Structure formats: structure tokens, C-alpha cells
Amino acid sequence: MSLPHAILTALLEKPSSGLELTRRFDRSIGYFWSATHQQIYRELGKLEQAGHIRALPAPVPSRGQKKEYEVLPAGRAELTDWVRRAEDPKPIRDALLLRLRAAAVVGTEGFADELRRHLALHRTQLDEYRDMEDRQFPPERRTAEADRLRHLVLRGGIELERFWTAWLTEALAEFDGRDGPTNC
Amino acid sequence: MSLPHAILTALLEKPSSGLELTRRFDRSIGYFWSATHQQIYRELGKLEQAGHIRALPAPVPSRGQKKEYEVLPAGRAELTDWVRRAEDPKPIRDALLLRLRAAAVVGTEGFADELRRHLALHRTQLDEYRDMEDRQFPPERRTAEADRLRHLVLRGGIELERFWTAWLTEALAEFDGRDGPTNC
DNA sequence: TGTTACATGTAATACGTTACATGATTTT
DNA sequence: AAAATCATGTAACGTATTACATGTAACA
Incomplete structure (x- = not known):
């Protein structure tokens, strides 16, 4: 809630x-x-x-x-x-990880393309967040308490996107390394 | 769906x-x-x-x-x-980041403790996943296609927990650095 | 006066959470 | 025979998603 x-x-x-x-x-x-x-x-x-x-x-x-x-x-x-209030983190529910597990069962045909598409989307998002960081939190605005906390929240968003780009890159290396770039 | x-x-x-x-x-x-x-x-x-x-x-x-x-x-x-099917990633909806942003407005009293509590939970989860990795995907089981893909999915879970422990540590450094360990 | 942008809302459906209900099997 | 455990299910509610409906303001 x-x-x-x-x-x-x-x-x-x-x-x-x-x-x-x-x-x-x-x-x-x-x-x-x-x-x-x-x-x-x-x-x-x-x-x-x-x-x-x-x-x-x-x-x-x-x-x-x-x-x-x-x-x-x-x-x-x-x-x-x-x-x-104390409130525990919610368990993860991620459709892409689920789809990869499903692909392990029904076949990975075309999945590398979907991974590439997601990688591009996350890279765009990451760039957007970095621009926001530059504009909203330049070094001189990092002193006030509330600003520092809001910056920390944005860092969370940035690091999450960085996680996704890193994992997707790793996943694609796995796919391309074995199947070739066109997944043939 | x-x-x-x-x-x-x-x-x-x-x-x-x-x-x-x-x-x-x-x-x-x-x-x-x-x-x-x-x-x-x-x-x-x-x-x-x-x-x-x-x-x-x-x-x-x-x-x-x-x-x-x-x-x-x-x-x-x-x-x-x-x-x-092509399916876009869902936008993030994370209660802890939201609560930190709210804390920036209504005050951070007691919030460092909540961050520490979450850090402990994510560390436990991370350890559990690493144990699963050791048990389910020992080096010799990383050759079959389906195994490699399932391992990749688990790596995603592991890296996500690693992201949280890293971000929470960063956030606590911010809190402790300014307010002291007991947030006084 | 027709179209576009602004602004608020309704309806239907799907999905998720919490609490509770019931029967079958095993153990003490 | 009582209690614990295994197993399946209902009901009620809250939240999220998708599609649609309606009114106002600006302007061409």
C-alpha cells in the first residue's frame, strides 16, 4: 500500500x-x-x-x-x-528472468534479440538518469540534507539500471559465445 | 500476465x-x-x-x-x-526508495535502523543464493545448455541482491557519516 | 466551427493479499 | 481419539491495467 x-x-x-x-x-x-x-x-x-x-x-x-x-x-x-514503520522488502517478480527460465525449457530461438532490445532500453534509461543527476545534483548542490537524500534515491535508480545493463551484457555473451551473433 | x-x-x-x-x-x-x-x-x-x-x-x-x-x-x-513475444521491462516500483524520498520530506528519524535491517535481510538472501549456486551449479554442471541458462537466471538474482547490499551500505555511510551510528 | 491540447473522470477486468474453511493422513 | 500436518480450496478486499467517456480552453 x-x-x-x-x-x-x-x-x-x-x-x-x-x-x-x-x-x-x-x-x-x-x-x-x-x-x-x-x-x-x-x-x-x-x-x-x-x-x-x-x-x-x-x-x-x-x-x-x-x-x-x-x-x-x-x-x-x-x-x-x-x-x-518496519516493512520487509517484497520478493522479486521479474518477467525477463522468468522468460529466460522458460526459454531454457521451450527453446531460446529469437531470445537473444529480445535481450539486445532490453539492453538498449536500459542503456537509454541509464543515460537519462545520469543526465538527471548532472542537472539536479551538481557537486555544489550535494550539501543540504534533503538534496543528499534525494540524490541517494536517484543513485539507487542508476545502480539498478547499471545492474541490468551488466547482467544483460553477461547474458548476451553467453548466447553469442555459443550460438553466434545471429543465434543461428 | x-x-x-x-x-x-x-x-x-x-x-x-x-x-x-x-x-x-x-x-x-x-x-x-x-x-x-x-x-x-x-x-x-x-x-x-x-x-x-x-x-x-x-x-x-x-x-x-x-x-x-x-x-x-x-x-x-x-x-x-x-x-x-516482445515485452518491455516494467517500470520500477520500490517501496524502500520511495520511503527514503518521503523521509527526505518528513524527517529521517529511525530510518537508519530500517536500512540496517534491510541490509541484514539482503545479505542473508545473498548468502542463500550463493549456496544454491555452489550446490546446483558446480563447475562441472555448467556445460549443458539448459543448466547454463538456469545458472544465468540465478546470477541475476545474485547480482540483484549484491546491488541492494551495495546501495544500502552506501546509504548507511551517508546516514552514519552525518548523524552518527545511533542517528542522534 | 473544427481540431488539438489540457484536464478529470468511469467501467471493466485482471492480478495480488489476507483471512478463513474443509477434508485426508499421520502421529501420539 | 486428539492433535499436527498435508493438501486443496473460498471469500473478500485492495491494487493495477486497459479502454473508454466527458468537459474546457486555445487557436487556426
Whole structure:
């Protein structure tokens, strides 16, 4: 149950409308938590009902009109509580590793291409994160507590992508070493 | 939609009952795909209805009796098809990174302890995987195609745990370096 | 006034989690 | 015969995904 907490965090950083949140979940927040606009609107409704957030007074409160939300004290309290609760890491559930195990049973035809495709995607993502690091966390911005922590989170995203590029490279070496580059 | 494919893979490797599958998902299959017995029984029912698997003829087909399943040709075809389909990696959704970002907003009190707890858990998991590697993939068993691929999958699990231990160590250095070991 | 971009939402379905229910077998 | 264990299953709920629906604002 983390999506409401992701939204509370985002709103504390900066009060936003549903669509603005959706965009932030596509960008910076997206490297550790993803969400679609449908999830976000539903959750905003629940959080408002629970008294954790409120819509800022708007001139024209109707459908199709922008609606900004801010966090209420109860919402901040809930988030603080969640951060301090002990919560175990969830077991891994990765489709690509599963597919490789399946390929070990039903045959690897064409799988090297899929590995190459994933490698390209992860390399692109890695480059994107490194650009974000350069722009958002230049050496002189690494002193303030909150900045250092946000940087640490981004480092996590970067190292995860680095893991994937390394593993995929290793996997492709295994494939190409035995089957040749075209997997013939 | 990967759970049915995880089950098909497991059943192709070895026909099993629901409980046996549950145990295998807690062990070897668990390092890339987790599932509970409730999910497994529900999915076995669907796979049987779809004609992808069948229950082996049993002497006493009643509740509380063991029921073994095997994969039918249609099931193998579906799995083969899934392995060959292109499927993009899912965006990351990691609660610990999210909680660290939240801690950057609401305060880090007690968070270093949680990081230490996670570090200990990931170290244990890493050791377990390394033991599995030693037992299941000794050097002389690394020649057969299927073995090499399964080993590659396990390497993925190992490298993922290594990533977590490295990142958590880095994060703790950040915390301890500024706040001291007891986060005072 | 037609089209595009902005903005919020609903509906249906699939997947995952937690708690509980029930029968069969083995052990004490 | 009671208790523990093995084995299969139901029910309820929460979360995530996909497709679709609707209204507003800008502008060509």
C-alpha cells in the first residue's frame, strides 16, 4: 500500500493537480514508483475522503477544470508514521528472468534479440538518469540534507539500471559465445 | 500476465501438485517470481479450463487429495509464444526508495535502523543464493545448455541482491557519516 | 466551427493479499 | 481419539491495467 504515500510525498514537495502529479510520476518520481493517471485520480479521491489532503479553493469547481491539492496535517502524520514503520522488502517478480527460465525449457530461438532490445532500453534509461543527476545534483548542490537524500534515491535508480545493463551484457555473451551473433 | 507462464514453466520442468508448486515457488522459482498457494490454485483452475494443463488421473479425485498436473501441447505452445513475444521491462516500483524520498520530506528519524535491517535481510538472501549456486551449479554442471541458462537466471538474482547490499551500505555511510551510528 | 491540447473522470477486468474453511493422513 | 500436518480450496478486499467517456480552453 504505497501509492497513497507516494502521492502524499509528491504533494508535500509541491501542491499539484492530478495531471501535474501524473507528469511527475512519469519523470522524477517514476524512477522508484510508477503510476497512471487513473490510479492517481482514484487515490486522490480516497485521500480527500480520508481527510489526508484537500482541494485548494478554486474559482470554477467543475469537471474539466484544474484542481490543486495540498496535504493536511493528518496526511503528513500518516506519511511520517509509514516512513517509521518496519516493512520487509517484497520478493522479486521479474518477467525477463522468468522468460529466460522458460526459454531454457521451450527453446531460446529469437531470445537473444529480445535481450539486445532490453539492453538498449536500459542503456537509454541509464543515460537519462545520469543526465538527471548532472542537472539536479551538481557537486555544489550535494550539501543540504534533503538534496543528499534525494540524490541517494536517484543513485539507487542508476545502480539498478547499471545492474541490468551488466547482467544483460553477461547474458548476451553467453548466447553469442555459443550460438553466434545471429543465434543461428 | 506472467503467473500462468511461471506455472507452465514449473510444470514442464516437473509435473507437480498445487502444494508442490507452492514449495517450488518458495525456493528456486522464488528468486525471480513469487506466488502464494491461493494464487497458484486459482491459476491452476484457469489453466485447466483453458486446456493448457490437465490433472493426471487419480485413484480418488476428491477434496484434500493430492492432484498432479501436467502441461498439454496447447500449454507448451502458449508458453513458447510468450517467450518469443516482445515485452518491455516494467517500470520500477520500490517501496524502500520511495520511503527514503518521503523521509527526505518528513524527517529521517529511525530510518537508519530500517536500512540496517534491510541490509541484514539482503545479505542473508545473498548468502542463500550463493549456496544454491555452489550446490546446483558446480563447475562441472555448467556445460549443458539448459543448466547454463538456469545458472544465468540465478546470477541475476545474485547480482540483484549484491546491488541492494551495495546501495544500502552506501546509504548507511551517508546516514552514519552525518548523524552518527545511533542517528542522534 | 473544427481540431488539438489540457484536464478529470468511469467501467471493466485482471492480478495480488489476507483471512478463513474443509477434508485426508499421520502421529501420539 | 486428539492433535499436527498435508493438501486443496473460498471469500473478500485492495491494487493495477486497459479502454473508454466527458468537459474546457486555445487557436487556426
